[in-house]
Amino acid sequence: MEANLDNIDFKMAAEEEKRLRHDVMAHVHTFAHCCPKAAAIIHLGATSCYVGDNTDLIVLRDGFNLLLPKLATVISRLTDFAEQYADLPTLGFTHYQPAQLTTVGKRCCLWIQDLCMDLRNLERARDDLRFRGVKGTTGTQASFLQLFEGDHDKVEELDRLVTMKAGFKRAYLVTGQTYSRKVDVEVLSVLAGLGASIHKICTDIRLLANLKEIEEPFEKEQIGSSAMPYKRNPMRSERCCSLARHLMTLVLNPLQTASVQWFERTLDDSANRRISLAESFLTADIILSTLQNISEGFVVYPKVIERRIRQELPFMATENIIMAMVKAGGNRQDCHEKIRILSQQAAAVVKQEGGDNDLIARIRADPYFSPIQGQLESLLEPSSFTGRASQQVARFLKEEARPMLTPYQSKMGVKMELAL
Numbered sequence: 001m002e003a004n005l006d007n008i009d010f011k012m013a014a015e016e017e018k019r020l021r022h023d024v025m026a027h028v029h030t031f032a033h034c035c036p037k038a039a040a041i042i043h044l045g046a047t048s049c050y051v052g053d054n055t056d057l058i059v060l061r062d063g064f065n066l067l068l069p070k071l072a073t074v075i076s077r078l079t080d081f082a083e084q085y086a087d088l089p090t091l092g093f094t095h096y097q098p099a100q101l102t103t104v105g106k107r108c109c110l111w112i113q114d115l116c117m118d119l120r121n122l123e124r125a126r127d128d129l130r131f132r133g134v135k136g137t138t139g140t141q142a143s144f145l146q147l148f149e150g151d152h153d154k155v156e157e158l159d160r161l162v163t164m165k166a167g168f169k170r171a172y173l174v175t176g177q178t179y180s181r182k183v184d185v186e187v188l189s190v191l192a193g194l195g196a197s198i199h200k201i202c203t204d205i206r207l208l209a210n211l212k213e214i215e216e217p218f219e220k221e222q223i224g225s226s227a228m229p230y231k232r233n234p235m236r237s238e239r240c241c242s243l244a245r246h247l248m249t250l251v252l253n254p255l256q257t258a259s260v261q262w263f264e265r266t267l268d269d270s271a272n273r274r275i276s277l278a279e280s281f282l283t284a285d286i287i288l289s290t291l292q293n294i295s296e297g298f299v300v301y302p303k304v305i306e307r308r309i310r311q312e313l314p315f316m317a318t319e320n321i322i323m324a325m326v327k328a329g330g331n332r333q334d335c336h337e338k339i340r341i342l343s344q345q346a347a348a349v350v351k352q353e354g355g356d357n358d359l360i361a362r363i364r365a366d367p368y369f370s371p372i373q374g375q376l377e378s379l380l381e382p383s384s385f386t387g388r389a390s391q392q393v394a395r396f397l398k399e400e401a402r403p404m405l406t407p408y409q410s411k412m413g414v415k416m417e418l419a420l
Contacts, residue, residue, distance in 0.1 A: 217297030
């Protein structure tokens with residue numbers, strides 16, 4: 001049997017399955033053909049789920065081991081980007097309306113934080129996996145107890161040895177014919193969570209591309225639109241969002257499967273699982289590869305970012321201007337009223353005439369503000385409006401993001417090239 005482990009006649013197995021209508025028994029018969037002397041004992045005491053479920057658990061574990069270095073690589077690329085732009089002020093948005101300033105690097109850290117949560121969740125889901133082991137048709141190990149003539153210790157030792165042989169530290173102590181389908185729910189839930197994170201990140205990138213502040217890579221001969229030659233559509237990010245939505249919906253399959261299993265098992269789980277488990281891992285794999293490709297080729301336009309700040313900053317600076325005037329001997333209420341009138345006039349220019357925000361020019365022209373004319377430039381310095389964003393980036397990357405990447409350092413060196 002050992003000599004024929006890799007001697008698999010897939011053509012014969014396909015013919016046997018067509019005849020028997022049973023995938024596992026088709027391979028039992030095919031294996032027996034290769035090992036005629038062992039034919040009488042192949043699959044003795046076992047059930048199909050001994051083969052199928054244990055294999056699925058191995059595949060799920062190995063699938064996580066493939067995804068985790070990819071996720072770590074994406075986080076690594078984004079940490080480099082966040083560090084590079086930790087100090088670059090940019091306009092923040094709440095409700096997609098202009099808000100206080102942040103920095104490009106700080107915004108990126110919000111993305112990284114979500115992905116770090118996903119990294120922990122994927123590691124936990126992988127480490128929580130146990131082996132089904134040697135449990136028999138309904139999970140009672142009755143067939144193996146009979147084989148060992150009532151010796152419980154030998155049954156438990158066989159279960160332990162098979163579990164260790166498969167590379168697992170523990171087996172589920174109780175199962176039905178299958179391992180609990182709640183396990184699949186946990187596995188696909190963390191992958192759906194990863195999908196949600198990537199969808200949010202790539203939505204932000206698409207919005208930033210519209211603002212012309214940050215773009216994903218765009219090839220020299222790439223075409224954005226068949227009709228509009230000037231367009232630079234963020235198609236990589238759009239593809240990530242599209243596939244992420246698919247990934248998020250796949251978790252509904254194991255949820256429903258777990259809820260409708262009757263007693264020790266019903267077979268309506270099988271065909272669904274063969275699609276939903278594989279598709280989840282394959283979908284997670286390609287969106288991670290695509291996001292890595294995006295993060296390795298970000299294009300930032302500081303001048304566009306600066307221009308948008310100049311359009312909004314005068315309104316944000318009004319509180320600082322009021323405080324400066326009061327320190328110079330002015331009356332807070334009088335100053336507030338002056339700025340309120342000038343702000344409304346400037347807003348009318350922006351909204352009704354399509355002009356630039358000229359609030360600062362109006363303040364400069366008003367003699368009331370002469371005591372602080374020399375301070376206006378410093379009061380409008382964008383970096384003074386970003387709070388502790390730069391310091392938060394440095395601390396977050398040092399204390400949280402980068403330490404999580406240590407186990408994956410040897411697997412993060414390859415640049416992602418995609419044939420999209």
